[in-house]
Amino acid sequence: MRYLVLSDVHANLEALEAVLDAAREIPYERLLVLGDLVGYGADPNAVVDRIRGLQPHAVIRGNHDKVGAGLEPSDAFNTVARAAIRWTYEALSDDNRDWLAELPTGPLVIDDLLEICHGTPFDEDMYVFDDADVLRSMQAADRRLVLFGHTHVQVGYRLANQSLTLATADVRRPLHIAIGQGHYLINPGSVGQPRDGDPRAGFGVYDAGSQVVEIYRTPYPIEQTQARIRDAGLPEALAQRLAIGR
Numbered sequence: 001m002r003y004l005v006l007s008d009v010h011a012n013l014e015a016l017e018a019v020l021d022a023a024r025e026i027p028y029e030r031l032l033v034l035g036d037l038v039g040y041g042a043d044p045n046a047v048v049d050r051i052r053g054l055q056p057h058a059v060i061r062g063n064h065d066k067v068g069a070g071l072e073p074s075d076a077f078n079t080v081a082r083a084a085i086r087w088t089y090e091a092l093s094d095d096n097r098d099w100l101a102e103l104p105t106g107p108l109v110i111d112d113l114l115e116i117c118h119g120t121p122f123d124e125d126m127y128v129f130d131d132a133d134v135l136r137s138m139q140a141a142d143r144r145l146v147l148f149g150h151t152h153v154q155v156g157y158r159l160a161n162q163s164l165t166l167a168t169a170d171v172r173r174p175l176h177i178a179i180g181q182g183h184y185l186i187n188p189g190s191v192g193q194p195r196d197g198d199p200r201a202g203f204g205v206y207d208a209g210s211q212v213v214e215i216y217r218t219p220y221p222i223e224q225t226q227a228r229i230r231d232a233g234l235p236e237a238l239a240q241r242l243a244i245g246r
């Protein structure tokens with residue numbers, strides 16, 4: 001079974017379509033979504049409709065889905081994120097808002113090897129920033145392989161023989177990570193708002209049969225997404241950051 005793994009689409013329809021085009025050739029059988037379908041971008045309804053139409057095998061919510069659906073106030077968000085999520089709440093159709101509100105909270109076990117979460121297995125809103133966060137996440141997980149999102153950075157860690165190493169040290173894409181002994185914590189990157197300095201859309205594929213995680217990057221028409229953000233009256237910073245991947 002091969003799973004396409006998408007995270008942090010953030011209402012960026014052009015990036016989502018580019019990823020789905022690229023993934024068609026890879027290919028995959030089932031879809032996993034690690035949260036933050038909406039927030040920041042100008043096409044929350046189109047993105048939610050597209051994902052729903054693909055009948056994903058599993059979708060968990062992200063912090064922006066939670067606030068965008070009105071389940072939580074936006075107090076924890078910075079000024080730009082708050083402006084965007086208020087816009088998102090108003091823009092969402094009742095049906096899509098209800099659908100987002102009913103998304104399960106991670107972590108979610110997918111098979112004997114894999115579980116997925118948005119932030120970390122112990123807290124959906126926490127960011128994996130340092131080695132302590134990585135180790136705590138691996139300890140809290142029910143599975144040896146965890147795929148996560150939230151940081152918008154393509155990165156993977158491996159803990160084996162009490163040594164923590166980077167599974168994504170090779171910056172070439174696509175990257176094939178063969179899951180060996182030990183624990184793995186891998187972020188396939190953000191589809192709609194990368195923050196690792198590479199503006200191309202990030203995504204992953206998990207091959208359950210061969211126990212391999214593949215990490216990809218694909219270009220998309222960023223100027224179109226920027227125009228959508230400006231036309232919607234969303235903060236200009238949200239358009240500009242897409243061009244630099246920050």
Ligand code: ZN
Nearest residue numbers: 008036062150
């Ligand atoms: Zn996000």
